[in-house]
Amino acid sequence: MSQNHPYLGLQLPSNAPFELKPSHGKGWGAFATRKIERGAKILEEKPLFVIRKHHDEITEEDVRKTFQQSTPRGKQQFLSLRDNAARPFSSMNYAFAENSFALSDNPPKHGLFLIHSRFNHSCIPNCNVPSTNGEIIASFATRDIVAGEEITFCYNTDFECRTRGDRHQVLRFTCECKACLPGTLFQQLSDTRRTLIRGLQYLTLGRDLDGQRQGSESPIIIDSQLKKAAENLAIQVSARLVYNLLVMSLLDEEELMNDFMIGRMYPGILILSTLFKTEGNARLARLAMEQKTWLEKLCVAFRLWGRGDVVDYGIALQLRMIHGPS
Ligand SMILES: C[S@@+](CC[C@H](N)C(=O)[O-])C[C@H]1O[C@@H](n2cnc3c(N)ncnc32)[C@H](O)[C@@H]1O
Secondary structure: OHHHOHHHHOOOOOOOOEEEEEOOOOOEEEEEOOOEOOOOEEEEEOOOEEEOOOHHHOOHHHHHHHHHOOOHHHHHHHHOOEEOOOEEOOOHHHHHHHOEEEEEOOOOEEEEOOOHHHOEEOOOOOEOOOEEEOOEEEEEEOOOEOOOOEEEEOOOOOHHHOOHHHHHHHHOOOOOOOOOOOOOHHHHHHHHHHHHHHHHHHHHHOOOOOOOOOOOOOOOOOOHHHHHHHHOOOOOHHHHHHHHHHHHHHHHHOOOOOHHHHHHHHHHHHHHHOOOOOHHHHHHHHHHHHOOOHHHHHHHHHHHOOOOOOOHHHHHHHHHHHHOOO
């Protein structure tokens, strides 16, 4: 059946390091045809077409109109899309939603991408969420990928803070990656690590994933005084550094540490480590950051635990200015 599947008509770049083929239990997917080194570009792709609206405002009529304006080849490629490689999509709007990526929020812009949309999801992926540059999107290997391995990215940006059950509710399919396989030690630890990361994020940002405060019915932080201190952005700089390094160590254990994650988190941690004004604290923070691994940095930073610094009050003031009044 896969010999005459419409996806075989999708044109890959001549140097693409992957092929499209059936992926067990996941429709079709992209599989490496040779070793792809960490950091290497996997695919750069232009959209088949673009719709300039917020995704929840895009209608069947919008997609139909844009489709009508496409070239005959574009039309044929759009019509070759299948709902998880099986049946034709029930509507053009649904086909667009399942095969598009946001290009910008302001002004809103979504592009339909034929090839990147064939990449399946993993909660421990080996590829970044395709990054945008104008209307072009690109994906890179976040670790070495061996020939034959499936190329995956994580469909949601906050999954490092969500447990398996939580993730599956959002995904609407059952992921079977290493972090999702029930009955394994890794999976149990994964849920614990991701819950801890969510709590540590609450402690440093004073807000939950959705930007909200937790009600008492969702006790990620059960110590009410600590929760209040977090919400008032009054957590000491020493504790902030420890919480941040603990997040990095947990991400490392979870196999989610990669150049994109480092790029997102490290600059803030580095700034934090230079804020200490008390000499002994400043020395310890420097020593922590000089260590090689995240765990080693964390172990040294633990020696700062509970040590107040003259900068604590100033940081709270600055953060309140950034985050607004609590
Ligand atoms: C954007 S498509 C990915 C390509 C799709 N497999 C295909 O054949 O066209 C997203 C759909 O693929 C399936 N999928 C993606 N990742 C999956 C996973 N880890 N486990 C099971 N199904 C998955 C789901 O049906 C999902 O709605």
